[in-house]
């Protein structure tokens with residue numbers, strides 16, 4: 001049985017993705033989680049005018065100490081049009097523009113209020129003034145292209161009055177959960193032999209969390225003609241079609257041959273365990289079809305190693321794969337044919353980073369992934385490994401399931 005490496009499989013997929021990003025113009029209130037398609041520059045100075053940082057009195061610092069005639073009151077949102085003369089002060093509220101002729105603001109707590117105020121000490125220029133352009137000058141870079149917009153970016157853009165942003169169209173992903181035994185979580189009770197569709201929900205959640213997009217989900221029974229019909233229906237509106245199940249060598253596992261006979265198969269079988277049955281093909285004019293394993297643990301490994309990086313490329317960013325080196329805390333007794341990706345806790349002590357392998361590595365388990373910090377990589381053709389063997393591991397992003405809030409149980 002021949003395998004291609006994970007790197008080769010990725011390269012075959014990446015080569016099929018157009019580097020020309022599909023761009024769109026997105027209203028700011030829908031931009032959270034989108035990837036910026038162009039650099040954003042400040043369209044004006046920010047703040048756009050120098051303004052009072054405190055409620056108090058604006059005047060000329062050169063005339064301090066001294067007394068000032070209060071000539072009026074300026075609220076935020078209004079403008080004082082006459083220049084202030086020496087010896088004049090303006091009562092000013094936080095956020096109101098500094099009038100011409102004033103260069104400082106003294107908090108109201110520091111003077112006795114009245115028609116004339118006495119300022120007893122020297123006041124430095126610029127006190128309590130938020131100067132025009134202190135954060136951005138017109139044309140300054142604000143957010144670079146390729147940034148996935150977070151809440152602070154959205155707030156920043158709003159501050160600058162940017163109401164629409166150029167973004168990359170999110171990937172259009174369709175998930176087809178295949179298998180006669182696979183049932184929707186609404187089915188109750190399950191018939192003997194049935195199993196709930198974990199993969200569809202898992203993939204939908206991974207896409208929502210990672211790429212901020214909704215996937216389309218369908219269930220397809222183990223009938224070739226039903227799968228073909230589903231593929232051809234969804235392909236025109238999909239960048240990626242992900243099927244789960246049916247990629248192994250069972251009597252119903254017709255996906256690899258269907259990929260070869262009817263579509264342009266890119267690969268079948270990758271040097272990774274779990275997940276070695278992964279397959280990929282092109283459907284019609286360029287939709288990529290990824291055939292992932294039915295076992296959720298294998299499917300997740302394939303998603304992290306192959307699918308997430310290529311989805312990121314479609315979405316306009318590069319997948320941040322983090323690797324660390326550490327040592328096995330205990331021996332690993334299985335000789336390895338394909339490269340293994342073993343779920344592990346990471347633990348640091350004064351001697352360095354240790355990998356504690358999780359006992360249950362079964363490829364149908366989601367729980368072991370939920371407990372893991374990362375995947376320890378055992379290279380192919382490795383013999384049994386003694387404790388303290390140094391290995392590399394992939395750090396799993398974002399999802400280790402641990403309580404993050406205290407829940408009262410009594």
Ligand SMILES: Nc1nc2c(c(=O)[nH]1)N[C@H]1C(S)=C(S)[C@@H](COP(=O)(O)OP(=O)(O)OC[C@H]3O[C@@H](n4cnc5c(N)ncnc54)[C@H](O)[C@@H]3O)O[C@H]1N2
Nearest residue numbers: 177179196197198199200245246247248253293294295298
């Ligand atoms: N003779 C051989 N048998 C198998 C081999 C092999 O090399 N020779 N490979 C094994 C490996 S490794 C895996 S992994 C599986 C891959 O099987 P498929 O990808 O073809 O998937 P299925 O057979 O359809 O399902 C496997 C397993 O997963 C359950 N499943 C399917 N879909 C879902 C879903 N949406 N949610 C939850 N669970 C699902 C399904 O009921 C099966 O139990 O093949 C081995 N066999």
Ligand code: MOO
Nearest residue numbers: 274275276298363
């Ligand atoms: O695809 Mo299977 O999970 O390699 O174990």
